[in-house]
Amino acid sequence: MTSATQQQSPAPLAARAGLLRSVLINPLGLVASILLSIVVITAIFAPLIAPFAPDDLQIFKVNAAPGDGYLLGGDGSGRDIFSRLVYGARNTLIGALIAVTVAAFVGVTAGLFAGYFGGRREVVMSWISDGLMSLPALIVLLAFYQSLGSSIEISMLVFGVMLAPGFYRLTRNLVNGVKHELYVDAARVSGLSDLRIIVRHILLVIRAPVTIQVSVVAGISIVIQSGLQFLGLGDTSIPTWGGMLQDAFANMFVVPTAILWPGLAISVTVASLVLLANAIRDRLQQGNRPAAVTGLPEAIAKPAAGAAPVDKDVLLDVRDLVVGYPDKSGWTEVVKGVSLTLRRGEVLGLVGESGSGKTQTAFAVLGLLSTGGRILSGSTWFDGRDIANLPEEDMRKLRGKRIAYVPQEPMSNLDPAFRIGYQLTEPMVTVLGISKSEARKRVLKLLERVGMPDPLRTFSAYPHQISGGMAQRVLIARAISCNPDLLIADEPTTALDVTVQAEVLDLLRDLQAEMNMSVILVTHNFGVVADICHRVSVMKDGKVVETNDVRRLFAAPQHDYTKMLLGAVLDDVTPRVYQPRSGRGVAA
Amino acid sequence: MTDDVIVECIDVNTHFGALHILKNVNLTVRAGETVGLVGESGSGKTTLGRAILGIGPVSSGRILFDRQDIAGVPPRDRKGNAAAIQAVFQDPYTSLNPSMTIEDILTEPIIARGQAGKAEATAKVRTLLDQVALPSDAAFRYPREFSGGQRQRIAIARALALSPHLIVCDEPVSALDLSTQARVLDLFIEIQERTGVAYLFVSHDLAVVRHISHRVAVMRGGGIVEFGDCDQVTANPQHNYTRRLLLAAPVADPVRQVERRAAFRALAMGA
Structure with a gap:
């Protein structure tokens, strides 16, 4: 038991150390951290480091040049600039610390509660936050200086409150993002109180962005604080960087270099804080992916493309297709030598589990691989022409006109800002070069063809005004609008309800027969395969393990993997029979 | 039969503003039984599950669990066996907090319910992982290190932590691959046969529901259109x-x- 409790602690520490280390590996992060550490250590051990007390006067050293005990010379009153710089670090950091602590505490607390509970609480807090943001900070601080006196601590306290809305808005938005996550629901079901959910689950998520904000706000508050002191609004008896700047400014014509030291201290500290924030942000945005690869590894030379298929009935002939994505150690292959043949008017099913490479194969044919991905070798002959790694310009001419695409998520493939009619006519005008009114006529016909009950209404509707099933019909209409030879459908019915799926499959089947289109249907559902495909290729780990006629595939699967998959299909199970339980005891 | 009933929904209604989501829903689940709740999106099946869990609203009607009305009572205010009602959600990628170790995830319900202290709860983690056929060294790892099927096993282990009499499963296998889905369903059945826990199994997939359920309720537009024995509903629907x-x-x-x-x-x- 004890050993288990002891063992558990290293893991979170390791994760945190990972973040720290990757920030330190970043050159900017490392430099910023070193500079900040120097400033902080100087501030803490000021009395040990400074050779003189900050208000030690030596009257013969007024505006003295560096040397003779005064490392950086003397200021306008004959005090050691170096010692004042060291003590100034302490006072300046204390001021910044007050501002940041107040801002973060007030802002994060308010943001957590407003975000988590929402409703009226959020409205009121947002009003207050907006009100604070609309106040000009410097003028408020000047007003407080008049009424509350010269204490920089009080000024920074007020300034902290003025900065709180930044933290509030950040936190509230982050909480709004995570409060509907299923793990928060799970925690509620487990009986955690709201407070414990906030502390355990939500605080964890927001700590990194808040850390970044802290770093930035610390920089801002040092600048504002120094600005106030430079204007003379501060206790002149306490050494601060801003105060030193003011003193140096007054003696600028006597000792022009004196202004350099506090100026450098302020700018180096603030710049380090901002750079550190950037380094943390870079690390977080990068997530757990390997660091960006600089200079892509050389792609394997593409072998000779071979000759176009002799049989003119073959529309698409994919040969030994290899698709890879770059990573630290070179190329990771996600498709490892896939060959497919698709005849005109044929529906080919591409089935497999997640990670089998079925979607990547389809996207490679479309020329739509995600960033970095490319066809490393092999050829894709489309209608007598090898289109593998065709320049984007040429590919664009093929896509839409001759090769069309129906996606999985209909809603995310329609732009919510434009009417459906516009989204359908625009490609037709561009691709087919027809007039707008001609395109409109054709679109209305298409919408009727894909089964929209009121084409005119759909034409002028926005995507959010139609259902998911209707949106998929619209996308099918868009795909067939230019009479393509090849339609690539990536899980076209997975996001739809089962009755809608049946209707959309019917529509696809009818259109396919009517237009004698070739279709590649990517799916994980063997029911859909049985419904619409003529031939099937089963994929596993980037390879095709079996290609077969659809009836033969189900009747006599050849490959063990196909057999396993078909064995996992849940059709034809014997229903379970309920036996009343004598005891209700539930074992642990 | 009535003796065996552990959950009884009586005329449950839920409104979200002007929307009438659940309409006079009546449903029973018996001890050790799986009731499949099947319907299309927007039919209200998830809303009913959340109402029973206490994380969704109930406008009128009663939900009886062990003869006490738990409708509208949030989980942290529930007492006795009702406090142990647990959930397995659809998406194994968002139902586990990515920044917590598996051990923290599994001990959370036990500690939150005050069933045991930290040390005792930690000792139970191995048993829980064992029940879902995961190695015990999984305890010190993070959710991102596991596949979808393994994460769903972790979610099941968390649901088992309080030895519940009822688990509401909301589409627990629909995000999984075919072969993984079959194995996770078998795990659900095996756990039920061993522990006698009852499931309310929400799914849009009739094949899945038919595989695991003793009785099936079909929902549409917020109401139950048909409720009966699995065989009857799925082979000879009325x-x-x-x-x-x-x-x-x-x-x-x-x-x-x-x-x-x-x-x-x-x-x-x-x-």
Whole structure:
């Protein structure tokens, strides 16, 4: 038991150390951290480091040049600039610390509660936050200086409150993002109180962005604080960087270099804080992916493309297709030598589990691989022409006109800002070069063809005004609008309800027969395969393990993997029979 | 039979603003039984599950659990066995907090319910992982290190931590691959046979529901259109909508699918 409790602690520490280390590996992060550490250590051990007390006067050293005990010379009153710089670090950091602590505490607390509970609480807090943001900070601080006196601590306290809305808005938005996550629901079901959910689950998520904000706000508050002191609004008896700047400014014509030291201290500290924030942000945005690869590894030379298929009935002939994505150690292959043949008017099913490479194969044919991905070798002959790694310009001419695409998520493939009619006519005008009114006529016909009950209404509707099933019909209409030879459908019915799926499959089947289109249907559902495909290729780990006629595939699967998959299909199970339980005891 | 009933929903209604989501829902689940709740998106099946869990609203009606009304009572205010009602959610990628170790995830319900202290709860983690066939060294790892199927096993282990009499499963296998889905369903059945826990199993997939359920309720538009023994509902449905639902799901057999498709079209014409 004890050993288990002891063992558990290293893991979170390791994760945190990972973040720290990757920030330190970043050159900017490392430099910023070193500079900040120097400033902080100087501030803490000021009395040990400074050779003189900050208000030690030596009257013969007024505006003295560096040397003779005064490392950086003397200021306008004959005090050691170096010692004042060291003590100034302490006072300046204390001021910044007050501002940041107040801002973060007030802002994060308010943001957590407003975000988590929402409703009226959020409205009121947002009003207050907006009100604070609309106040000009410097003028408020000047007003407080008049009424509350010269204490920089009080000024920074007020300034902290003025900065709180930044933290509030950040936190509230982050909480709004995570409060509907299923793990928060799970925690509620487990009986955690709201407070414990906030502390355990939500605080964890927001700590990194808040850390970044802290770093930035610390920089801002040092600048504002120094600005106030430079204007003379501060206790002149306490050494601060801003105060030193003011003193140096007054003696600028006597000792022009004196202004350099506090100026450098302020700018180096603030710049380090901002750079550190950037380094943390870079690390977080990068997530757990390997660091960006600089200079892509050389792609394997593409072998000779071979000759176009002799049989003119073959529309698409994919040969030994290899698709890879770059990573630290070179190329990771996600498709490892896939060959497919698709005849005109044929529906080919591409089935497999997640990670089998079925979607990547389809996207490679479309020329739509995600960033970095490319066809490393092999050829894709489309209608007598090898289109593998065709320049984007040429590919664009093929896509839409001759090769069309129906996606999985209909809603995310329609732009919510434009009417459906516009989204359908625009490609037709561009691709087919027809007039707008001609395109409109054709679109209305298409919408009727894909089964929209009121084409005119759909034409002028926005995507959010139609259902998911209707949106998929619209996308099918868009795909067939230019009479393509090849339609690539990536899980076209997975996001739809089962009755809608049946209707959309019917529509696809009818259109396919009517237009004698070739279709590649990517799916994980063997029911859909049985419904619409003529031939099937089963994929596993980037390879095709079996290609077969659809009836033969189900009747006599050849490959063990196909057999396993078909064995996992849940059709034809014997229903379970309920036996009343004598005891209700539930074992642990 | 009534003796065995552990959950009884009586005329449950839920409104979200002007929307009437649940309409007079009546449903029972018996001890050790799986009731499949099947329907299309927007039918209210998830809303009903959340109402029973206490994380969704109930406008009127009662939900009896062990003869106490738990409708509208949030989980942290529930007492006795009602406090142990647990959930397994659909998406194993967002139902586990990415910044917590598996051990923290599994001990959370036990500690939150005050069933045991930290040390005792930690000792139970191994048993829980064992129940879902995961190695005990999984305890010190993070969710991102596991596949979808393994994460769903972790979610099941968390649900088992309080030794519940009822687990509400909301589409627990629909995000999983076919072969993983079959294995996770078998795990659900095996756990039920061993512990006698009851499931309310929410799914849009009739094949899945038929595989695991003793009884099936079909929901549409916020109401239950048909509720009966699994065999009866899925093989000889009385309601037209259930028939439509059954015929719409394509069967993984090209020859039979031709017949089924024709029957679906005929039904659509007739409707």
